[in-house]
Amino acid sequence: MDLKAPRGTRDILPVETPAWQYVEQSFSSVCDRFSFQEIRVPTFEQTELFQRGVGDTTDIVQKEMYTFEDKGGRSMTLRPEGTAGVVRAYLENGLSSEPSPQKLYYILNSFRYEKMGKGRYREFNQMGCELFGSEEPTADAEIISLLFLFFRELGLKEINLKINSIGCPKCKPAYLDQLREYLRPQIHELCENCQDRFERNPMRILDCKEDAENEIVKNAPLQLEHLCSECEEHFASLCAELDNLGFQYEIDGHIVRGLDYYSRTVFEFISNNVGTQGTICGGGRYDGLIEELGGLPTPAVGFALGVERLLMELNSQNIVLPSVKGPDIYIVSFPDTINQAAKICFELRNNKIKAENNLNARSFRAQMKYADRIQAKYLVVLGEDELKTEKVSLKRMSDGEEIELDLADLAEYIKNN
Ligand SMILES: [Zn+2]
């Protein structure tokens, strides 16, 4: 057999999962303190949800979706991101009539048929938050402060917040016209991607990586300079709120985000770390999305964060993450004590102790070797004598020190040492 994982997917092996669990639990813990509640949504949805909810003009919908026809002839798509499904669930399950704002978070895998690259996968993992039902800048600041706390608790340094406003349906169309006017005579000097985006999504040209140093892009008019008075006031209040919370940030008119549905606030957390420079997390406000998907007009703000990217950053900043931990104790047994060993092992587990015993009918020597390889903290040998006297000798593997104990005190001792 010559079966391999599909291109763009990867196995997360036991040696890595402790770090994943740590990051996910840290995220859940911060979300919980901000009263965000976890939601879990399906891996695939009707294709139309993403066409409407991510946006027909985006690269994701145009080029990157895993779309298939199911056996009933319906067009289905593996989710390319989390927000559209969460909004669909919010509407379908009547969460919109629960107390407002609704604060939801998710940890999920997503699928995009993308060009492969360092840290880029076609199945990847995201964590994100959605706050539905508040248009106040304090809601934007709440989302951002959650991220500040999360990164702080992980011990991340060298990351900067950049914020921008990309306007609303009132001020955006006129600005986009102006941007197109400015770009039209010189668009052929920009990259192929930019030419492709000129008609359908010209704002994306502002954050083109390839043309970032091009004077045409650098000197382009920015939405930030053409906001309506409401958007201007919203953005000023957000900045004031971030100042109030004591957060450092930079205003950057070239931050635009890729999805169609963003309005007003957009932000990115960016790493300055050599070797892993770039965006760690992006988010913003999308006041039009819920209505677009069939709900009443409901303001919304949120973010998504790639777990693979985050782990890469933690590693490159030399932050020590939890690794595989061996059992607290390994019980060595003999053919005539193996059943008693299994019973004691179960009792220890019942006492919340991580215990292992001989599952392979291994010899005495092989068991000693195995206990060492799996990095057991303690080892105990259970022979006829030990069972008769109900006393054991507990050996600490790190230094070989042995202590005599009553069998009955074993659990208590391990718990306290
Ligand atoms: Zn506006």
Ligand SMILES: [Zn+2]
């Ligand atoms: Zn370009």
